Amino acid sequence: MDTSNDARREVARQLNHYAYNELEGGSLLKTLKAVTGATSWRGCLTELAMLIKPNECHMYYDRKLDSYMCTHCGESLEFISYGVSRHVDKDYRFCPSCGAEVVRDGE
Ligand SMILES: [Zn+2]
Numbered sequence: 434m435d436t437s438n439d440a441r442r443e444v445a446r447q448l449n450h451y452a453y454n455e456l457e458g459g460s461l462l463k464t465l466k467a468v469t470g471a472t473s474w475r476g477c478l479t480e481l482a483m484l485i486k487p488n489e490c491h492m493y494y495d496r497k498l499d500s501y502m503c504t505h506c507g508e509s510l511e512f513i514s515y516g517v518s519r520h521v522d523k524d525y526r527f528c529p530s531c532g533a534e535v536v537r538d539g540e
Contacts, residue, residue: 434483438532441484444468488533492525506531 434440447468457463462474469480490505500509508530525535 434480436483436488444481444484488531489536490528490531490533491537492528492535503528503530503533505533 451457451464451468457467462477465474465477465481466472469477471477471480488505490503492501492503492510494500495502495509498509502509506528508528510525510529527534
């Protein structure tokens with residue numbers, strides 16, 4: 434499933450629409466299937482859980498590029514930080530490129 438911010442906004446927009454209008458066939462399940470594209474109630478819950486959960490990533494040091502990289506989007510932080518020390522880059526709480534939450538070992 435696409436968990437980009439645009440995809441999250443679109444699902445939220447549709448849920449808000451149904452909150453103030455008729456449900457698909459008068460059924461919450463049919464509505465959630467229409468919004469998420471899932472075919473079962475378990476699928477609907479799984480899709481919604483994926484959208485609610487923040488994207489997570491790890492930052493790792495790439496020796497070839499001499500830069501820290503995001504495991505979620507693959508961006509090099511060196512190109513994003515424009516002169517900021519790369520020793521500071523590894524302490525980001527969120528990837529400045531994709532916004533994924535940086536998870537450190539043991540978290
Ligand atoms: Zn990223």
